[in-house]
Structures are given as C-alpha cells and as structure tokens.
Amino acid sequence: MSDPRLALLASPTESARDAEGRLRAAYHFVAPQDADIVIALGGDGFMLQTLHQMLETDQIRPVFGMNLGTVGFLMNEWHLEGMVERIAAAKPVKVTPLRMKVTTVSGDIHTLPAINEVSLLRETRQTAKLEVQVDDRTVIPELVCDGVLVATPAGSTAYNLSAHGPILPLGSGLVALTPISPFRPRRWRGAILPEKTRIRFCVLEAVKRPVSAVADQREIRDVAQVEVANDPSTPLTLLFDPNHTLDDRIAAEQFIT
Structure with missing residues (x-):
C-alpha cells in the first residue's frame, strides 16, 4: 500500500x-x-x-x-x-480471536471476544467445580480447581504460560485448554485442541462456589455456563x-x- x-x-x-x-x-x-x-x-x-x-x-x-x-x-x-x-x-x-458466550446464574447472556484467552476463576475461597465438555462430549465430569482457561497461540505466552500451559506457534490452528491450580483430577495438566473445537464449561454448585469468566480484560461474574469457540469472521x-x-x-x- x-x-x-x-x-x-x-x-x-x-x-x-x-x-x-x-x-x-x-x-x-x-x-x-x-x-x-x-x-x-x-x-x-x-x-x-x-x-x-x-x-x-x-x-x-x-x-x-x-x-x-x-x-x-x-x-x-x-x-x-x-x-x-x-x-x-x-x-x-x-x-484470530475467540468468542466467549456466557450465561449467568440469573439467566443473562453476554458475548465477548478474547484475543489472548478466556479464563474462568473462582470468586471466593471455595474451589470451583466445573464440568468440561468438548464438542458436546463431557470429557471431565468434575474439575475441581481455582480455574481454567482457553488460550490462543497469540495468548499462549501470557496467562496460559504462567499457569504451566503449552506455548503454541502462530498458525498452528490450535488452542490450549489449561487448568489453574487443579486439585482433581490430580494428574490432568490440560489439553491441546484444534482451534475449531467448541468448549463448554458448566459451573457445578454455581451459587455456593461462584465463578467469574474473563475475556482478556473484561469480566462477567456469577456465571453458570461458558461456551468458547474460535471466531474466524x-x-x-x-x-x-x-x-x-x-x-x-x-x-x-x-x-x-
């Protein structure tokens, strides 16, 4: 130009x-x-x-x-x-950013983009309990943790790396699914998934164990469900x-x- x-x-x-x-x-x-x-x-x-x-x-x-x-x-x-x-x-x-769709405990729906990562974090001293689904298949019925995140290659060297997640090359067509201080399953350290994968987190005991969802710098509190997908548009x-x-x-x- x-x-x-x-x-x-x-x-x-x-x-x-x-x-x-x-x-x-x-x-x-x-x-x-x-x-x-x-x-x-x-x-x-x-x-x-x-x-x-x-x-x-x-x-x-x-x-x-x-x-x-x-x-x-x-x-x-x-x-x-x-x-x-x-x-x-x-x-x-x-x-290519991610798109986060959040449903709160009260039923409100929010959709936000994320360039680095989408992260779920416990709001109180209580650990979070999350059901993890990949392409509508439950892969972890109950993840007990401080939180979990989905990172793009561009964001894989940021919060994801601090949480001991993998570094992803640009253009790899992958995302990192990384737990934050997992308690159970004890040996699960995360996964590397194709970027077209749809990931859903269902918050178990959402009132007793409140969880927030963060897309880069924007936070939604008291979430019940979070869906994360690549947004090539x-x-x-x-x-x-x-x-x-x-x-x-x-x-x-x-x-x-």
Whole structure:
C-alpha cells in the first residue's frame, strides 16, 4: 500500500503521551475511522484495548504497536525516526480471536471476544467445580480447581504460560485448554485442541462456589455456563518489524530458562 493514511492512538501514561506529541510534530495523522493503518503507543494491555475497540466498532485496521509499556510482547520497539519506512517493510501477522458466550446464574447472556484467552476463576475461597465438555462430549465430569482457561497461540505466552500451559506457534490452528491450580483430577495438566473445537464449561454448585469468566480484560461474574469457540469472521492484523516478529518471539519463549 503506497502512502497509507495513518492514525495515532496512545495510552494515558506519561511516556506514551510524550511520544505521541513527538510523532504528531513529525508526521501527519488522520482520525482512526479514516485510516488505513493504526499506530498504537503503549504496552500489551493498550494493544488489547485497541483491538477490542476495533471489534466493538467494526472498524478493523492493521495495527503497528510501539512499546511504551512494561513487557511489550505484542509491540515493536519505540523509535521516532523512520516510522513510515518501518511500516512499509512491516510483516503482517493474522490473529484470530475467540468468542466467549456466557450465561449467568440469573439467566443473562453476554458475548465477548478474547484475543489472548478466556479464563474462568473462582470468586471466593471455595474451589470451583466445573464440568468440561468438548464438542458436546463431557470429557471431565468434575474439575475441581481455582480455574481454567482457553488460550490462543497469540495468548499462549501470557496467562496460559504462567499457569504451566503449552506455548503454541502462530498458525498452528490450535488452542490450549489449561487448568489453574487443579486439585482433581490430580494428574490432568490440560489439553491441546484444534482451534475449531467448541468448549463448554458448566459451573457445578454455581451459587455456593461462584465463578467469574474473563475475556482478556473484561469480566462477567456469577456465571453458570461458558461456551468458547474460535471466531474466524473477525481476523485481526498486527504489523511487526521483519527482524522481530510475533511468531519469532513465541518460538524464542520456548528456550527461555
């Protein structure tokens, strides 16, 4: 794309706002709805926030992130100079989100996207008790745990990795089903499933043992049932410098000791 129209978004941190001012003084930007590509300044949390806003408004654009946060796994390095040239040379990476459908104890229904993971977490000191179904087949009648999560390849190095789940290469067509502090079954450490798999969690004793469901950063409390499936209808595109792409970073994580 020659001379793409660029929009600029920044997190509210001091460093990101300072970088925003420097970029606006050096380059021309348009409103996000008029842009071909969005520049995002911040950390991974701000990148997820930006992508979720695009999904909610149906204004999906490729995003080139520059890290002005803490980890910046989904971001490129921050540089003022050469931004147009970097974007022209950037490698696109497609990320397919999950779709979480939640039914609460009171009967309310919520549907939310998740780019990294969907997680179920106990709300109180009581352990959660969950029935786990895969493609309408019960695979674990009663999982006693602090919680469980379903992670995409892009999210497999985040919460999933902290919960001792597997790292999944981008483009693998897989999702990770990972328990969080499982008590029973004691030896179950999770599963790797095709991304087309439909996963359902039924909360047992939902009133006595309340459970919340979280899609990336958005939480629904007191859930009775959660369905998770891949959503190929809304692919997202992240742009990376060719020498340090997201799939390279995910592969490298497997060798960090």
